[in-house]
Amino acid sequence: MFRFLFSLFLLTYFAYAKGVVTVSIPPQAFFVEKIAKDTVDINVLIPPNSDEHSFELKPSVIKELEKSDIYFAIGFSFEESLLKRFKNTLKHLDIVKTQENINLLEQSHNGHKHSALDTHIWLDPILVKVQAQNITNALIKHYPQHKNFYENNLKVFHDELDSIDSDIKKKFQGIKNNKFIVYHPSWSYFAKRYELMQIPVQINNKEPKARDLQRLIDIAKGENIKVVFIQKGFSKEAAQTIAKECNARLEEIDHLSRDWKNELLKSADILAYSLKE
Ligand SMILES: [Zn+2]
Numbered sequence: 430m431f432r433f434l435f436s437l438f439l440l441t442y443f444a445y446a447k448g449v450v451t452v453s454i455p456p457q458a459f460f461v462e463k464i465a466k467d468t469v470d471i472n473v474l475i476p477p478n479s480d481e482h483s484f485e486l487k488p489s490v491i492k493e494l495e496k497s498d499i500y501f502a503i504g505f506s507f508e509e510s511l512l513k514r515f516k517n518t519l520k521h522l523d524i525v526k527t528q529e530n531i532n533l534l535e536q537s538h539n540g541h542k543h544s545a546l547d548t549h550i551w552l553d554p555i556l557v558k559v560q561a562q563n564i565t566n567a568l569i570k571h572y573p574q575h576k577n578f579y580e581n582n583l584k585v586f587h588d589e590l591d592s593i594d595s596d597i598k599k600k601f602q603g604i605k606n607n608k609f610i611v612y613h614p615s616w617s618y619f620a621k622r623y624e625l626m627q628i629p630v631q632i633n634n635k636e637p638k639a640r641d642l643q644r645l646i647d648i649a650k651g652e653n654i655k656v657v658f659i660q661k662g663f664s665k666e667a668a669q670t671i672a673k674e675c676n677a678r679l680e681e682i683d684h685l686s687r688d689w690k691n692e693l694l695k696s697a698d699i700l701a702y703s704l705k706e
Contacts, residue, residue: 448572451497453505454481455687456551457527457560461501463586464565468575472497473687474511479662480613481505481685482634491515497522498571501564504528504548525567527560534617536633552684552693553618554590554597561586593690597623597697604704610649610677611658612668615684625704630657630667637667649675656680656703 450465451472452458458471465471472493475484482505494500495518502508502524512519533546550556565583569576607625609616614629628648630637637645649657649671657672659665661683672679680699686692 448499449493449497450499450501450568451494452501453503453508454551455685456689457501457503458687459689460527460551460557460561460586461564461568463589464561464579464582465568465572465575466578466582468572468578469568475685477685477687478683479685482507486511494522495519499523499525499567501525501527501567503550503560504533504546523567523571525563527563529559529563531556531559534621536614536617547614547617549615549684550618551689552616553622554593554693555622556618558587558590561590589690593694594622596694600697600701601625601704604701605706606652606654606704608648608652608654609656609658609700609704610645610654610668610671611660611682612665613660613663613684615660625700630671631663636664642667642670645671646674649677655706656699658682658700660684 448469449472450461450469451474452461453474455473455475455477458473461469461471472490474486474490474494475481476487494515500512500522504526512524528548528550531550533550536545536547550560561583565579568579601623608628609625610628610630612630613634614627614631616627619625620627628645630645632641648654654675655677657668657677657679659668659679659681661681662685665679668679671677680703682696682699683692684696
């Protein structure tokens with residue numbers, strides 16, 4: 430009897446025990462949730478409202494990372510150093526590169542290119558389709574009992590991403606200008622997809638020098654730029670200076686929101702409106 434009950438317990442345990450997965454940034458939690466729903470618990474490495482290129486990891490987040498079956502990486506340099514730092518406790522972690530099968534752009538500003546690759550692939554809904562496929566493959570490998578469920582969820586999410594893409598395209602119809610100034614250059618893939626041109630304030634993730642600031646002010650005046658975009662968790666001073674010099678206003682957008690869809694559509698609205706002024 431005891432053995433029977435014990436096997437029953439084990440069966441129930443394995444059928445209903447939730448896996449834990451870790452992602453680097455909040456938008457990835459949105460993507461994993463679309464596919465996995467409540468079959469996994471999702472641990473997010475970077476805290477809300479921070480700069481994804483420099484932030485402090487919370488000990489609780491590391492603990493959850495150690496419990497995780499999968500780590501959905503996206504291509505940040507912090508991922509490699511983190512995995513190296515904790516390599517002894519993370520032996521069983523499956524590291525999945527969600528950027529697989531995506532042609533990464535080189536980081537570029539002001540004409541010249543830098544060798545570092547641009548990691549901001551989560552702001553283009555068509556590229557998110559590829560990331561969602563990579564996420565689904567890994568989830569099926571680890572939790573094969575949910576294969577059909579995950580495949581159906583992927584199909585629904587792919588359709589949703591296509592309709593987000595066509596909504597955004599419509600928003601940009603009839604714009605007068607296609608250049609926009611944004612503090613941190615996280616919008617390169619989005620800009621490429623919708624035929625816009627991102628002009629970043631930051632150079633190599635650093636504050637601009639006086640000379641760069643003057644160049645940006647000249648561009649903003651010449652291009653009749655009405656809005657300078659700032660981001661949560663990033664410095665506002667340089668953007669404020671530019672906006673003041675050219676009589677533009679500041680708009681805050683959040684490229685790292687876990688409420689990915691609403692936030693992306695909202696940012697597209699603000700951006701499209703500013704390009705029609
Ligand atoms: Zn970034």
